[in-house]
Amino acid sequence: MTFDDPQLGRRDRKKRQTRTALATAALRLVAERGLDQVTVEEISEAADVSARTFFNYFPTKDDALVGDTEVDRVRVLRALAAVPAEQPALEAMRRAFVELVDEMQGDAELWLLRMRVVVQHPVLLARLVSGNATTEQALVSAVADRTGLPVDHGYPALVVAVAGAALRTAMVRWAACGGAGSLATLLDEAFAAVAAGLPDPRTG
Known part of the structure; x- marks a missing residue:
């Protein structure tokens, strides 16, 4: 909005x-x-x-720098719940990030400034995406529900961690090019690489 x-x-x-x-x-x-x-x-x-x-x-001051993680958490969880159950968990996470990424692209000036700051101060980078333990646990619980696994199983936590890393990587690349490219495209590239098993580019 x-x-x-x-x-x-x-x-x-x-x-x-x-x-x-x-x-x-x-x-x-x-x-x-x-x-x-x-x-x-x-x-x-x-x-x-x-x-x-x-x-x-x-x-806190840090919360002003990384943005409204509570709102982002609610948005991503809502989007994740809307992804059809038959979709693989990692793909569901990618789709759940789409609305958030679109908002970042639409408010590029603020988000590029935010990325400039968090890249300068890596302590903020993890919080930018994962927000806090509450956000991470909520996502892990949602993935566990989707997959029918117990919340303490390693798979849901791994999916959330990998998805967060893919989003962070896309955001850092987007910021590095001054927002000239499409953040959505970079996100898709990151998730595609993970889904392919991160093949070594030297092997062709």
């Missing part, structure tokens, strides 16, 4: 604008100064809100 989406009320649009302003301010300041040289107070001032308002939207 965009800020002008008629499905959003005025209050919700304002909240979304404030969230985006805070995230953009955080990313720009960290890109300029470095992760440890930027405070929540400085981010809030740059976004023209109070520090108290900042914490209404993000629990």
Whole structure:
């Protein structure tokens, strides 16, 4: 949804604008100064809100940098549930990422800045996709349900880990070319390579 989406009320649009302003301010300041040289107070001032308002939207500075992982988790889980059950688990994960990738491509300026920051600070990169343990476990549980395996079986966790790595790889490549290419195409390439068993390119 965009800020002008008629499905959003005025209050919700304002909240979304404030969230985006805070995230953009955080990313720009960290890109300029470095992760440890930027405070929540400085981010809030740059976004023209109070520090108290900042914490209404993000629990920490890092959360403002990586985006709204809770919303992303809900979106991906919803998309995964909509994939027909007969689809292999890895393909289902690829399809579940499509909506998220489309949103990134549509808001390329913000996401390219975000990728610039997380590449500079690798501690943020894992959080960018997996979000946190809650997100990862939710995806593992969803894959376990799809495959009929117990949640503590190794396969669901491996699928989620590999899918996350494929998405991160595509995002890093997309950022490296300044967003000139298609993130969706890079995602498909990454998943295709994994599905093929990652054959050694030297063997032809």
